[in-house]
Amino acid sequence: MKYYKILFIVLITACFFACDDKLEEEVYSELSPSTLFTSEDGLSAVLNASYAFAQRRGAQDFWAPFHMESMTAGETTGAGGSIENLWVAQMDFTWDSNHGHFFSTWSVHFNSIRDANIVLDNLDNDNFSESFKKLTEAEVHFLRGWNYAALFNWYGPLPLYRSSSEDPLIPRANEEETRTFIEQELTMAASALPKQSPAFGRASRGAALAVLCKFYLNSKQWQKAADAAQDIIDLNQYLLLDTYSDVFAFDNEENQEVIWVLPKNGAGGGETGNGLNALTYPPDFPRPFSNNAVFAARTYLSDDFVNSFEASDTRTSQIITEWVSTQSGELVMGLGNDQSFPNKFPFEPTAVGPWASNDFAAIRYADILLSRAEALNEINGPSQESINLINQVRIRAGASELILTGYTKDSLRAAILQERGWEFFFEGKAREDQN
Numbered sequence: 001m002k003y004y005k006i007l008f009i010v011l012i013t014a015c016f017f018a019c020d021d022k023l024e025e026e027v028y029s030e031l032s033p034s035t036l037f038t039s040e041d042g043l044s045a046v047l048n049a050s051y052a053f054a055q056r057r058g059a060q061d062f063w064a065p066f067h068m069e070s071m072t073a074g075e076t077t078g079a080g081g082s083i084e085n086l087w088v089a090q091m092d093f094t095w096d097s098n099h100g101h102f103f104s105t106w107s108v109h110f111n112s113i114r115d116a117n118i119v120l121d122n123l124d125n126d127n128f129s130e131s132f133k134k135l136t137e138a139e140v141h142f143l144r145g146w147n148y149a150a151l152f153n154w155y156g157p158l159p160l161y162r163s164s165s166e167d168p169l170i171p172r173a174n175e176e177e178t179r180t181f182i183e184q185e186l187t188m189a190a191s192a193l194p195k196q197s198p199a200f201g202r203a204s205r206g207a208a209l210a211v212l213c214k215f216y217l218n219s220k221q222w223q224k225a226a227d228a229a230q231d232i233i234d235l236n237q238y239l240l241l242d243t244y245s246d247v248f249a250f251d252n253e254e255n256q257e258v259i260w261v262l263p264k265n266g267a268g269g270g271e272t273g274n275g276l277n278a279l280t281y282p283p284d285f286p287r288p289f290s291n292n293a294v295f296a297a298r299t300y301l302s303d304d305f306v307n308s309f310e311a312s313d314t315r316t317s318q319i320i321t322e323w324v325s326t327q328s329g330e331l332v333m334g335l336g337n338d339q340s341f342p343n344k345f346p347f348e349p350t351a352v353g354p355w356a357s358n359d360f361a362a363i364r365y366a367d368i369l370l371s372r373a374e375a376l377n378e379i380n381g382p383s384q385e386s387i388n389l390i391n392q393v394r395i396r397a398g399a400s401e402l403i404l405t406g407y408t409k410d411s412l413r414a415a416i417l418q419e420r421g422w423e424f425f426f427e428g429k430a431r432e433d434q435n
Contacts, residue, residue, distance in 0.1 A: 037122040040132050047119050047136060050143050052272075053112035055201065055262040059270035061108040062262070062360075063279060064101035066428045067299075068154065073430035075305070075421070076342065081297030083279065105154060109147040110161075116143040117164040138192035142203035142211075145185030146260075149215045152178055153432055179219060186212040195237065200254060200263065201359075206235055207260040210363040217371050218432055222378040229372035232259070238365040240396050245317045250348045250358060258361040259368070266348070266355040273355025277345050284325040284332070285341075293353040301340045301425070308422070314398045315422055318343045342426035366393050366423055374416045382407040390416065393423055 036042040056062040070076040071090040078087040089095040095102070120140045123133055151158055157178045159170045173181070190208035197204035209232045216225035232238065239256050246252050253261075264274040280299040281287070287294070301319060309316050320343050321335035334340040345358040373389035384404055391401045399422075402415065420433050 037118075038125060038127060040128055043119055043122060043128075043136065046115055047139060050112045050115035050119065050140075051202065053108050053115065054143050054147055056108055057272060058104070058108060059273070059275050059355075060100065060104045062264070062274065063276050064104045065150075066276060066426065068101050068105065069428045069431040070299075070426055073434050074302075075425060075430035076299050076301060077338070078279075078297060078299045080282075081279070081295050083295075083297050087297075106151065109151050112147045113144055113161055114164060116140045116147075117161055121164050134192065135194075135198065138189050139203050141185045142189035142193060142208050145182055145189055145208070145215075146203075146211050148178070148182045148185065149211055152182060152215075153218055182215055183212070186215065190231075195235065201261055203260075206232055206237055207363070209235075210259040210368060213368060213371055214363060217375060218435065220378075222375045226372050226375035226379065229368045229375065232365075232368050233372070238368070240365055240369075240392060242396070244314050244397055247361070247364065248318065248344050248346065248358075250346050253359045257365045258359075259365060260361075260363040262360040262362050264357055264359050266350065266352045266357040269352060269355050273352065274345060274358045274360065275354050275356070276358075277347060277356060278354030280341055280345075281320075284327040285320075285323055286326050288347050289349045289351065291349070291353065292347045292351050292356075295354060298339070299342060299426075300334075300338060301342055302338045303335060303340070305421070305425070306335055306340050308418075310399050312398045312400070313422065315425075318425075344426050361427075366396075367429075369393055370416060370420055370423065374413070377409055377412050377416065381409040382412045386412065386416075390419055393419065397422070 036046070053061075056065070067076075067078070067087060067090060071078065071087055072093070077091060078084065086100055089099060090101070117140075119136060123136060123140075128136075148158060148160075157172045157175045160173045160178065160181050161168075161170070172178075186208050189203065190205055190212060193203055193205045193208055195205050197207070209228050213225055213228035213232065216222075216228055237256070238259055241247050241252075241255055241257050247255065247257050264272060266273040277292075278294045279297045281294050282298050283294060283296065285294065306316070306319055306321060320341040322331060322333050324330070325332050345356065348356050348358060350357060369389045369392055373386040376383055376386045376389075382404055387402050387404045387407075394401060407415070417433060420429065424430075424433075
């Protein structure tokens with residue numbers, strides 16, 4: 001496989017200096033084409049490119065999974081703007097293979113896999129320290145596992161690229177081969193990654209176990225899902241924050257509930273920023289900072305969903321049910337018109353127009369607790385342990401505690417699914433939870 005595209009991506013980040021005479025230009029950067037794959041800095045640049053794609057760099061690459069998950073499950077609806085046609089196809093189940101969100105999610109994750117394979121293919125080099133090779137290999141296995149797990153969740157069996165030199169037109173593997181490969185990648189990553197991530201947004205043992213746990217859960221491997229969740233709990237590294245809204249607070253993003261995060265930076269515009277708010281709120285919504293901007297599109301929660309919460313449930317703090325229009329000055333009622341808004345990403349003061357720096361917690365500790373509760377119920381039916389795990393999440397939210405008496409496997413499964421809806425609305429999990 002030719003490396004021209006990846007060379008371009010990583011070399012534009014290098015620093016070049018030249019004298020006044022352009023004919024005598026000298027390049028001082030280490031990251032020249034001849035050293036890109038033979039220095040630790042060069043290979044790290046390619047690894048960083050893989051991370052950028054894995055964390056869904058690009059405007060539509062980032063927001064597409066939210067709408068694919070929420071609108072196909074009936075969790076949200078949407079209207080307005082040029083994106084409406086994409087949304088209608090998802091809400092009405094009238095999409096085809098040319099749908100823009102499918103192209104975005106498929107390509108961004110396979111771009112990450114490509115770059116991860118390039119790193120792995122060039123890692124056997126005597127110039128690299130053993131510690132660098134060990135950590136980098138573990139991160140590559142994590143990145144391939146995360147990308148393939150995400151793609152498998154949406155598209156089923158996949159072509160499995162283990163090297164950058166493979167034929168790009170290889171056929172899809174079967175389901176068993178795909179599942180085995182994902183499990184192997186994440187298991188290797190979990191065994192080799194450090195407990196503490198080497199940097200914010202990079203892989204850790206907990207992140208690998210969390211992706212593995214969710215993969216097991218979504219593929220109905222119940223005992224393995226329960227065991228992986230317990231492994232994460234036993235790390236004693238993560239916890240539920242005391243207040244639900246604090247999980248999403250802009251100044252509290254690197255908190256102990258977050259296990260695997262997709263960092264965002266509004267300074268990079270649509271390439272690196274989080275644009276979900278711009279697709280959520282209407283133009284007349286009172287934005288707290290003058291630099292905040294929105295598009296014409298709006299994302300809605302139904303009245304039935306908003307009204308399903310207990311009165312004491314603080315998770316409703318992340319839902320906007322009414323606002324005063326900046327255009328008319330009148331109170332606008334979202335609740336009662338199926339037009340309340342999810343408010344998971346607070347407006348932030350340094351946003352660049354519609355592009356904000358709100359990171360996205362792809363997997364958080366509450367998900368692991370509920371995943372173990374679900375897996376245990378599928379294995380043996382209702383148990384006090386499952387109820388206790390669910391109640392940890394409910395108590396934090398101010399909701400009433402569940403009692404074991406009276407539950408069957410089916411009714412507890414339904415209760416867990418409902419709990420996940422309340423806990424994770426508009427976090428890109430609704431369709432997979434109903435699958």
